[in-house]
Amino acid sequence: DAKTTQPTSMDCAEGRAANLPCNHSTISGNEYVYWYRQIHSQGPQYIIHGLKNNETNEMASLIITEDRKSSTLILPHATLRDTAVYYCIVRGFSGSARQLTFGSGTQLTVLP
Amino acid sequence: DAGITQSPRHKVTETGTPVTLRCHQTENHRYMYWYRQDPGHGLRLIHYSYGVKDTDKGEVSDGYSVSRSKTEDFLLTLESATSSQTSVYFCAISVGLAEYEQYFGPGTRLTVT
Numbered sequence: 001d002a003k004t005t006q007p008t009s010m011d012c013a014e015g016r017a018a019n020l021p022c023n024h025s026t027i028s029g030n031e032y033v034y035w036y037r038q039i040h041s042q043g044p045q046y047i048i049h050g051l052k053n054n055e056t057n058e059m060a061s062l063i064i065t066e067d068r069k070s071s072t073l074i075l076p077h078a079t080l081r082d083t084a085v086y087y088c089i090v091r092g093f094s095g096s097a098r099q100l101t102f103g104s105g106t107q108l109t110v111l112p
Numbered sequence: 113d114a115g116i117t118q119s120p121r122h123k124v125t126e127t128g129t130p131v132t133l134r135c136h137q138t139e140n141h142r143y144m145y146w147y148r149q150d151p152g153h154g155l156r157l158i159h160y161s162y163g164v165k166d167t168d169k170g171e172v173s174d175g176y177s178v179s180r181s182k183t184e185d186f187l188l189t190l191e192s193a194t195s196s197q198t199s200v201y202f203c204a205i206s207v208g209l210a211e212y213e214q215y216f217g218p219g220t221r222l223t224v225t
Contacts (some may be wrong), residue, residue, distance in 0.1 A: 032212070043216030044155065091212060098143045098162070098206045099170060100214060102155040110214045 004088045009107040011063065012082075013032060018075040022088030022107050025069040031092045034100065035073045037084040037108075044087065044102070078110045115139050116217040118203050125225045131190040135203030135218050137183075143206035144186040145214065146170075146178065148199040155202065161186055192222045 005023040006013040022034065034049040048055055048062045050071070055062045061074040075082055087105040115138035125131050135144060146158040147170075155160030159178040167178050175197060179187045190197055203217040 034212070036214075040221070041203070043219055044214075046213050047214060051214070075125045083125050098158050098214075099145060100212075102147075103159075104154055 004090055004103055006086075006088050006103065006106045008104070009109070011109050011111055012075075012078045014080060014110050014112050015077055018082065018108055018110070020073040020075075020086050020088075020108060021069045021070065023074070024090045025090070027068050027090050027093065031090050033062065033068075034072050034089040034091060035060070035062065036085070036087045036089065036100075037082075039084040039106070045111075046073070047068075049090040072099075080110050080112060082108065083110045084108060116203060116205060116215060118201075118217040118220050120220060121218065122221045124225060125193050126225055127194060130190050131169050131193050131222065131224075133188045133201055133203075133222070134185045135188070135217060137186075137205050139205070139207075140183055141205040141207060141211075142183075143211050144180065145204040145206075146176075146186065146188045147202045147204065147216075148172065148197075149202060149219075150199050156190065158201075193222075198222060198224045 032049050032051050033045050035047040036044045038044045048057055048060050050062045064071045085105040087102050089100050117136045119134045143162055145160040146153045149155050156172045158176050160169050161167045161180040177189045201220045205215045207213050
């Protein structure tokens with residue numbers, strides 16, 4: 001699986017968009033980009049995933065660069081409840097194993 | 113929460129005692145996982161299962177065993193608990209296309225004294 005690099009921490013003002021970057025320069029053609037978050041003391045929560053095209057759901061948008069070497073998770077209107085550690089994970093669909101490898105993630109703090 | 117429950121939610125036990133943690137799902141998913149989370153290490157995979165009686169080791173499997181005798185239950189056993197196994201344990205299931213989206217349980221906080 002490709003390795004990812006994320007900033008250790010970021011702040012965002014409440015109501016503003018939070019843009020969380022992830023670098024995955026060694027990603028291969030069949031690997032997807034996944035985003036999860038973990039609010040303090042809770043289990044990780046799936047947010048979104050994508051392969052090439054930008055994706056949007058009720059929680060967030062995922063923007064993947066054309067060369068697929070980096071991506072950005074966008075929370076359009078951050079609230080205090082979005083304060084969490086955000087994990088960017090790259091994973092292929094080959095083989096039988098389905099486990100995910102979580103790195104250190106980005107601690108996002110939404111400020112009032 | 114995708115119908116995942118973990119029991120117990122909190123447990124304090126003594127070194128050398130056996131401990132079994134239970135993960136229960138209500139939606140008949142094939143893949144189930146046990147992770148542990150410690151400060152400075154993030155989430156690490158202990159064992160996973162891809163069907164009844166089909167299990168495999170993860171990154172940190174030493175000192176742990178698992179069993180899955182029916183689809184809905186995945187048990188994690190510490191045969192002889194040690195202080196290094198003090199941690200928060202999360203169970204997860206896979207859902208979605210190709211089963212790569214994972215949904216996690218609420219966690220079990222285990223303290224080994």
